[in-house]
Amino acid sequence: MPFDLGATARLTAECRDPGGTLTTASAVTVTVTLPDGTTATPAATEHGTGEYRADYVTAQPGRHVVRWVFTAPAAAHTDSIDVREAAPPGILSLADAKTYLNKSTSEDDDELRTWIESITAGIEGMCGPVIVRTVVERVDVRRASAIALRATPVIDLLSLAPIRTGGTSYDPDSLDLDPSTGIVRRTDAGLILGPLIVTYTAGRRIVPAALTSAARIILRHLWQTRQGPQRPQLGTGDFDVNEPVPSFGYAIPNRALQLMEPYRLPPGVG
Incomplete structure (x- = not known):
C-alpha cells in the first residue's frame, strides 16, 4: 500500500x-x-x-x-x-467509506484509502474533476477566437503565459470564462495568440450528492471482489452491470451510472 x-x-x-x-x-x-x-x-x-x-x-x-x-x-x-501526494484526491472520506461498509476497526484502512483514490479517478474520468486542484495545461493554438480547456468544470483562471519568447500573455481579468465548458474568450472579441501555458483551478467546491452516492455504490461493488473471484452479474438490477463501461470495464454498476448521468462529460471530452 x-x-x-x-x-x-x-x-x-x-x-x-x-x-x-x-x-x-x-x-x-x-x-x-x-x-x-x-x-x-x-x-x-x-x-x-x-x-x-x-x-x-x-x-x-x-x-x-x-x-x-x-x-x-x-x-x-x-x-x-x-x-501518495500530500493531498491525494478522494471523493469519500475514510470515515464515510467505513461507515458505508460497516467497518469499525482500522485493519482495512490502507486498502480502503486506495479504493477511494481509484474510485475518484474513475468518476472524474467520466464527469470531470470533482476534487479542486490546480491544472497546468499546454494549449497549442496560433490564432483563435476562443480556446477550450480540457479539465472542466473550471473554477478560475490563474494565468495564461506564452510558451515562446516574445509571445503574448493575458490577464485573466480581460478574459471571459464559461466554467462548464472551459471555453475562454477575450472580452474585447480579439484573437487569442499562442501557444500558451494556461494555469487554472478546476473541480467542484461543492461535490454533488449524486456523485458522492455513486462513489459509495462503486465502493461496495468493488469491495465485494475481496470475497474471491466472481463473474460480473449482468442484468437490470441497481447493483448489476448491464455492460462494461469504456476504460472502466465492469467496475461501475447500474445505479452509480444513473446517479452520474447528469454530470457525464460529452463524448470525446475529458
Whole structure:
C-alpha cells in the first residue's frame, strides 16, 4: 500500500547465501532512488540472522526504487514503494467509506484509502474533476477566437503565459470564462495568440450528492471482489452491470451510472 508523504517507510530485505540459507552479511547498502532521480541511503540494521530493515522518511510523492546490495555473501534485492501526494484526491472520506461498509476497526484502512483514490479517478474520468486542484495545461493554438480547456468544470483562471519568447500573455481579468465548458474568450472579441501555458483551478467546491452516492455504490461493488473471484452479474438490477463501461470495464454498476448521468462529460471530452 502507498505511504503518506512524510511518513516513515520501513524497508525490509533478506540476505541469503547461494544455498538459500539466511546469512549475516559483512556489509549492506540500501539505496532509495526518488522520483526526481536523486538518491538516499538510509542505514540498515539486522534483526535476526540475515533479516535486514531500514527506515526511510518519505520526502517526495511518487514511485521509489529500493536497491539492497549485500557483501560476503554477494546478494542483492530490488523493490519499490509508492508515496501518495500530500493531498491525494478522494471523493469519500475514510470515515464515510467505513461507515458505508460497516467497518469499525482500522485493519482495512490502507486498502480502503486506495479504493477511494481509484474510485475518484474513475468518476472524474467520466464527469470531470470533482476534487479542486490546480491544472497546468499546454494549449497549442496560433490564432483563435476562443480556446477550450480540457479539465472542466473550471473554477478560475490563474494565468495564461506564452510558451515562446516574445509571445503574448493575458490577464485573466480581460478574459471571459464559461466554467462548464472551459471555453475562454477575450472580452474585447480579439484573437487569442499562442501557444500558451494556461494555469487554472478546476473541480467542484461543492461535490454533488449524486456523485458522492455513486462513489459509495462503486465502493461496495468493488469491495465485494475481496470475497474471491466472481463473474460480473449482468442484468437490470441497481447493483448489476448491464455492460462494461469504456476504460472502466465492469467496475461501475447500474445505479452509480444513473446517479452520474447528469454530470457525464460529452463524448470525446475529458
